[in-house]
Amino acid sequence: MAIHPMLNTAIKAARRAGNQIVRAMDHLDGLSIEAKGTNDFVSEVDRNAEKTIIETLLQAYPDHGILAEESGIKEGKTLHQWIIDPLDGTTNFLHGHPQFAVSIALKFRGKLEQAVVYNPMTEELFTATLGRGAFLNNRRIRVSQVNQLRYALLGTGFPFREERYLEIYLETFRRLFPNSSGVRRAGSAALDLAYIAAGRLDGFWEFHLQPWDIAAGALLIKEAGGMVTDMKGGEDYFDSGDILAGNLKIHQRLQKELAECLVTANSTTN
Missing domain, CATH: 3.40.190.80 (D-Maltodextrin-Binding Protein; domain 2)
Incomplete structure (x- = not known):
């Protein structure tokens, strides 16, 4: 099955951001970190990764809207809206704990249509397109069968x-x-x-x-x-x-x- 072009763009954006995040793991001690609230932190890595994601998405789809964790809402000229978490698990990342991800989704007319969750440490890429199933590194995945x-x-x-x-x-x-x-x-x-x-x-x-x-x-x-x-x-x-x-x-x-x-x-x- 061919990958939807919008999903393909989201994958490209997630991989670019993921590469930035992994490179930053080598110099965690020198990062600029701010507290957004109680136990809620943001680093320059979050902001740079988000910038990379938005630039990649808008280069392909300049009329689309954006809802991003660090930069907020950018209204678009269409009913498409990208929903972005550039680094979900920032506290883990700041401690070198390898459990974090890039998360990108696309809504159209209020309905979720595309999804990417990318763990750059393991290079596991979870993707979905509405009506086409969910995949992990191009292999179809299903929820468990546990019933108790x-x-x-x-x-x-x-x-x-x-x-x-x-x-x-x-x-x-x-x-x-x-x-x-x-x-x-x-x-x-x-x-x-x-x-x-x-x-x-x-x-x-x-x-x-x-x-x-x-x-x-x-x-x-x-x-x-x-x-x-x-x-x-x-x-x-x-x-x-x-x-x-x-x-x-x-x-x-x-x-x-x-x-x-x-x-x-x-x-x-x-």
Whole structure:
């Protein structure tokens, strides 16, 4: 199957940014780093990678819009919008911990159509085009077949930006951890979601993510046969940032567990 030309451009952009990021690993001590908020950092590498991605995309499609983590929104002349996280897992990167990724997605008329998640350290390239399936380095991938929560390996992320979510998050963790095969917190939501698509994780939940954290991974999962919703099973995850993902069976079981858990947590915080 031929690669969609817009996906091909996104792959080129992700690889160029990934090469910059890997080269920067050799001089982490000399990087300029700023704190955007509590436990939320940005480096010159994030900004340079984002600049490279945007230049590559707009060179091919100058009329398209941009939503990028560091530079924000650039309105386009068409209904296409690229959603970019140049370095998802910045804290990992700054510590030399090799779990981070470039994430690029394309929306058209509000619907996700293209997705790239690229791990430059392993050179694993996750891609998807709406209606054409999900792939890892050109090999078709599918979500796992695990159908019982007690056998499921789950991914998650801590609410590091917003401490007000911490108590609710801890309630969900207390509920899911003892009833699963294990929980992993790797520090890059984009990669976690890609791992759901590849069957390496069976389910995932996190609160208060941003669109650029979610966009590419959400399409990957859907094209790999999985499900992505908000905590209540709705489509509000882009606006709320609260995301629940997994294969169909595990998603269903997670949603059931979290429904009871969130009622309890909300009643104690109100």
